[in-house]
Structure formats: C-alpha cells, structure tokens
Amino acid sequence: MRKKISAVVVLAGPVLTGQPALAFDDADCERLTEVQPADIQEPLESTSDYPAARDRAIERASQDAIAQVVGFSVQTSRESRIEMNNDQALQRFRQLDKSDMAGFVRPRVVSEKLASLGKSDAISMQISVVVCVPRAEYLQKIAQEKALRERKPPAEVDAHNVAWFDAKTGAAMLWYWKSGSRFEFFDNEGFHPKNGSKLQPVTAKVFEDWTTAEDKKAQAEKDRAEKARRMAEEAAVRQRKEAELAAKMEAQRAAEEAERQRRLASAPEICDQLAANPTDPMKSNAVAGAPYETLKANAGQAIEACSIAAQKMPQEARYRYQLARAVQISDPNKALPPLRALLAERYPAAYDNYGWALLDARTHLNDLSGAVAAFRKGADLGDADSMDSLANLIMQGKAPPRGSDEHIRLLQRAAGMGHLPAQARLVRAQEEAARRQQQQIQDEQARQMFLGIMGGVVQGMQRR
Incomplete structure (x- = not known):
C-alpha cells in the first residue's frame, strides 16, 4: 500500500485565498517529484512583515518547483500510452495554470534566517518542494467538484458547529462577512445573499478575532447573567423585606384597629x-x-x-x-x-x-x-x-x-x-x-x- 500524502494547492500569480487545498493518495498522481531545496530571499518591509514575507517565499519556491516539474514532464511523456496519459494530465495541469491553479505541492522549509539584501533586510530560506502531477481522471473529478461548488450558493452556517479548516491541509472551509464586530459565516464562496458583498475565506486571524469577539460576547452575557442574578437576588431580598414590612404594617394596622375598636x-x-x-x-x-x-x-x-x-x-x-x-x-x-x-x-x-x-x-x-x-x-x-x-x-x-x-x-x-x-x-x-x-x-x-x-x-x- 502506498503512503497517503497531503498536498497544498498553490496558485499561479497572486495567491487566491479561499480555494480549498485537497488531500491526495499517491495513486492520484501521475508523478511525484521532489525538487531540491531552493534558496529564496524575500525582502522584509518591516519586522511585522516577517510572516507575510515567509509566505511569499514559500509561494515562490512552490511556483518554481511546479515550473520545473511541468517542463520535465513535457519532455519525457511521449513514449507510451501511460506517457500519453501523463501528457494529457500535464496539459490539464497547464490549463489549470491558466485558470486558478498552478499545481499540487508539499513545501518543506529546510532552513530560514535573516539576511541582508542590498540595503534592506530579507528572509533567506531553503525550501524543498514535492510536486504532484495529478492524473487526468482526478483532475476531472476536482474540476467537477469545483463546478458543483461554484453553482451552489453560499448558505449561512453556525460557526460554532462546523469545521473551519481542513484537518489535513489547513485550507479554509468557511467564508465570512463582517460588519463591525459582527461576523456571518457561510459554507461556500460567493456573495452575501442580502447585501451583495463578496465573501472572504476565513483565516487564522479571522478565527482569532471571532474567538475574541465570542469570548467578549460570552463574557458580556456572563456579566449580564451575573447582573441579572444579582438584580434577581436584590429583588428577592427587596420583595422579602417589602413583604416583611407589609406584614409588619398589616400587623400594626390590625393592632391599631383592635386598639381603636x-x-x-x-x-x-x-x-x-x-x-x-x-x-x-x-x-x-x-x-x-x-x-x-x-x-x-x-x-x-x-x-x-x-x-x-x-x-x-x-x-x-x-x-x-x-x-x-x-x-x-x-x-x-x-x-x-x-x-x-x-x-x-x-x-x-x-x-x-x-x-x-x-x-x-x-x-x-x-x-x-x-x-x-x-x-x-x-x-x-x-x-x-x-x-x-x-x-x-x-x-x-x-x-x-x-x-x-x-x-x-x-x-x-x-x-x-x-x-x-x-x-x-x-x-x-x-x-x-x-x-x-x-x-x-x-x-x-x-x-x-x-x-x-x-x-x-x-x-x-x-x-x-
């Protein structure tokens, strides 16, 4: 039995966030090729830019690896029926490259450190990338799934009761719309059904912000509940005192009436x-x-x-x-x-x-x-x-x-x-x-x- 691996979808050009990454068996790939570590240097605009620069470096390495594997596959895929099938897969791969997907990769950071790039700081990384060239039938399956997903309008879901990210790939499985501190979550990409705003895929930051907001909301609800409890207790004490006072006054009134009589x-x-x-x-x-x-x-x-x-x-x-x-x-x-x-x-x-x-x-x-x-x-x-x-x-x-x-x-x-x-x-x-x-x-x-x-x-x- 061949080992099952997880692959990350890498997008050509600017990263199109929100496209879910998929998990593959080795059997789903015509070819698995590991591209040796590449030295990538990505400029740092500021200290806070470090995570984004790191992501950009990984994306560059992935795109370079895809380009190398695609080129290699084209040169060596015309000798047999299998190779012809492989060639068809590579053509489909290229079609995806022209649309919204550049390939399926597993980047691995071998090393990273700060470096100088001219007069600026940069992050220097060595990144090894495994590229999966998918079979034609698998590409057809995911294309069908994508088409189905694109036809399905987004439906609002309860973010408390659904998975946010794919457990294998970490890809977003929810899209959101935000107004102030209020979030609304949906099960598919698209547009908000009421205001027409484009839905955005969730990220770790969105999860953190939503969790913070929910914690605040929960704390506010807890505070309200505590306040309501205290008010109820105070009301109960007040009612008890009022009842005691009323009983005392009634007893006094009865005594006064008896005395009057x-x-x-x-x-x-x-x-x-x-x-x-x-x-x-x-x-x-x-x-x-x-x-x-x-x-x-x-x-x-x-x-x-x-x-x-x-x-x-x-x-x-x-x-x-x-x-x-x-x-x-x-x-x-x-x-x-x-x-x-x-x-x-x-x-x-x-x-x-x-x-x-x-x-x-x-x-x-x-x-x-x-x-x-x-x-x-x-x-x-x-x-x-x-x-x-x-x-x-x-x-x-x-x-x-x-x-x-x-x-x-x-x-x-x-x-x-x-x-x-x-x-x-x-x-x-x-x-x-x-x-x-x-x-x-x-x-x-x-x-x-x-x-x-x-x-x-x-x-x-x-x-x-």
Missing part, C-alpha cells in the same frame, strides 16, 4: 375617667371625676375619648360637656360654641366653664358682666363651681353682691356640696367676716368710750 368600646368610660368634673351633678356616679390639673395632664386622651363618646351617644350631654371642658384647656375659643349649646340645654356645670372662657385672655373677650351673669345662672341651677367663682369675684370686688354676705351664702352652699375650694375659701371668708365684726365691736366700744369721755367734759364745763 377597644377605644371605641371603652371611650365613654375613659371620657368619664379623664374629663368628668368632680362637682358636676350630672357626671357618672362610677367615677370621682378629674380635677383641673389632672385633666390638663391628660387633655389629649380625654379629647379623643370624649369625641368618640359624644359621637356614639350625642343624646348624653355630659360627654359633650366633658369634651368641651378638655378642649377649653388648650383652645377656649373652640370650646365656646359647644358650651353655648350646653347653656341652651341648661346644663349646670357648663356655666362656670363658659364664664371663665369669657374672661380668658386667649378669647380676647374680657366680658366680666357676661361671666358674672353665667356664674349667677349656674349658681341658681345648683352648680358648685359657679357658686365658688361668683363668690370669688364678689370678694375681689369685681361683681356686685346681692346683700352684704352673699359670698358667704354662696360658699356655704358650695361647701355643703363637698366643693373643696369653696370650703377653703369659706374658712377665709368667715375669718375675714369675724375679723371685720370684731373690728366693728372694737370700733363701737371705742366710739362709746369716746362719747362718754366727751359727755363728762361737757358736764364739767357746764358746772363751771
């Missing part, structure tokens, strides 16, 4: 506890009432509870009164309308609050006569606070009394109802009354003594 249910009781006037005869008997200082400390809670109670039971005047009493602490102007409504209902305890609202500097009314009238009406209705307030104004000389001891009578009535401030004020008033009475007695005794002395003096003067 509890307050609604217990509002009347709380209103009585926090805002009832201890001296209000219409307050609940279940509570002792809240003195002014106690109400002042709990005014906000009292307003809330009494507002609910007044809304739930508007027919109960005491809740409206206790609400007005709580509001009056911070805003007497706001308390005036409900107090007037209570006065219209003849609610006894409201008169004292109304009177003091008329005297409160924050209302800017300074209505002393109105206050006195309110206190008198409240006292007539049996309100102990009104009795104490009116007695206080009388004692200060701000209200005209109805009789010299009206304030005493008022305080006695209030004190008898358990009004502690009235009881304390009554003690002072009685002490002051006793002091004045004692002073009157002493003044009368002094007057009588003075009159007696003056009577004796007059009688003595008459005797004289």
